[in-house]
Amino acid sequence: MNAPTDLNIKLTSFSHGGGCGCKIAPGVLAEILKKSSGFPVPKELMVGIETADDAAVYKLNDEQALIATTDFFMPIVDDPYDFGRIAATNAISDVYAMGGTPIMALALVGMPINKLPLDVIGKILQGGESVCAEAGIPIAGGHTIDSVEPIYGLVVMGLVHPSKVKRNADARAGDKFILGKPLGVGILSAALKKDALDASGYAAMIENTTKLNKPGKSLSDLPGVHALTDVTGFGLLGHLLELARGAGLTARLEMPRIPLLPNVQQFAERGFVTGASGRNWAGYGHEVVLADGITPVQQALLTDPQTSGGLLVSCAASAVDEVLALFKREGFVHAAVIGEMVNGPARVEVTA
Numbered sequence: 179m180n181a182p183t184d185l186n187i188k189l190t191s192f193s194h195g196g197g198c199g200c201k202i203a204p205g206v207l208a209e210i211l212k213k214s215s216g217f218p219v220p221k222e223l224m225v226g227i228e229t230a231d232d233a234a235v236y237k238l239n240d241e242q243a244l245i246a247t248t249d250f251f252m253p254i255v256d257d258p259y260d261f262g263r264i265a266a267t268n269a270i271s272d273v274y275a276m277g278g279t280p281i282m283a284l285a286l287v288g289m290p291i292n293k294l295p296l297d298v299i300g301k302i303l304q305g306g307e308s309v310c311a312e313a314g315i316p317i318a319g320g321h322t323i324d325s326v327e328p329i330y331g332l333v334v335m336g337l338v339h340p341s342k343v344k345r346n347a348d349a350r351a352g353d354k355f356i357l358g359k360p361l362g363v364g365i366l367s368a369a370l371k372k373d374a375l376d377a378s379g380y381a382a383m384i385e386n387t388t389k390l391n392k393p394g395k396s397l398s399d400l401p402g403v404h405a406l407t408d409v410t411g412f413g414l415l416g417h418l419l420e421l422a423r424g425a426g427l428t429a430r431l432e433m434p435r436i437p438l439l440p441n442v443q444q445f446a447e448r449g450f451v452t453g454a455s456g457r458n459w460a461g462y463g464h465e466v467v468l469a470d471g472i473t474p475v476q477q478a479l480l481t482d483p484q485t486s487g488g489l490l491v492s493c494a495a496s497a498v499d500e501v502l503a504l505f506k507r508e509g510f511v512h513a514a515v516i517g518e519m520v521n522g523p524a525r526v527e528v529t530a
Contacts, residue, residue: 229346235276241340242338242339243340243343244336245336248333249265250329251268261328263306264305265330267486271487274392274408275407277344279336280315282316284318284320284334309388313390347421347425349492355491359512360386360488363387363485364452364455365446368445368450386439389510402493402496414481417490419462419526425524428525433529435515446479451482
């Protein structure tokens with residue numbers, strides 16, 4: 179059968195979920211991994227699966243460690259070029275989140291060949307290539323399959339000095355949290371699916387999700403930066419909870435200080451919330467303490483799955499100005515201090 183030629187196709191109509199909202203719910207994932215058997219870990223493996231970090235890190239020598247990661251998902255938008263850009267930006271982010279420099283990518287492509295025009299598939303790949311070019315890396319190969327739903331992403335490799343690896347487990351009491359991008363991508367994507375998002379809202383969503391987290395490379399040079407991750411499918415609460423668990427401390431989050439994309443709160447109040455938000459809360463809500471006054475809408479914002487979200491930095495109070503200045507130089511104008519790490523049980527506390 180020949181591939182269709184109609185270019186007026188809604189990519190999101192092929193997918194049961196979109197972007198990082200496709201992730202397996204955190205509670206289900208924990209149950210799956212709990213049943214996996216252990217295996218010998220070589221001493222060169224600096225970061226593996228033990229803290230649910232953003233990427234694996236393998237020490238090559240005294241000067242170099244290899245970062246390896248992969249990320250892929252179904253369409254979060256209908257424009258194929260934008261979908262490719264978002265997926266590639268999201269995948270590369272995990273290298274930056276370890277403090278590394280990306281060096282190469284491999285494409286992961288699954289497409290319903292008999293349902294999608296080949297031109298549409300080509301535009302998805304071109305979108306990914308454009309972001310890799312911006313990051314200064316080649317797409318050196320990959321793998322393709324004929325699948326029921328469109329799937330696109332990358333395997334990404336990077337390099338970092340072994341002494342400058344930034345894990346998600348090394349936050350310290352007294353650290354301040356800085357978020358590099360505003361929240362709300364999942365909520366805007368839900369509005370987009372219901373044809374409720376206007377051109378300016380879509381533009382803000384695309385700008386946010388296609389902005390490479392390049393500050394991660396420079397953050398690795400700052401001794402005051404203790405822990406680093408990026409906010410994706412488990413929402414801000416989920417990824418902050420990973421930092422708290424890794425450090426064995428309490429992460430105190432200040433709701434009024436969290437930056438949001440334009441009109442996100444209004445969309446959430448109108449019910450534009452993803453199913454992944456509820457699954458996230460079901461998976462880790464028992465480890466979160468919400469202050470009186472935190473509304474269901476605010477809870478939805480905190481659990482909203484972010485596709486290609488911002489870096490989340492845990493740094494010494496003395497390093498805050500330097501970290502914020504670094505973000506601003508790279509064009510991350512919404513970067514903000516949103517809380518701190520304090521002594522206490524491994525959980526997140528949200529203040530109103």
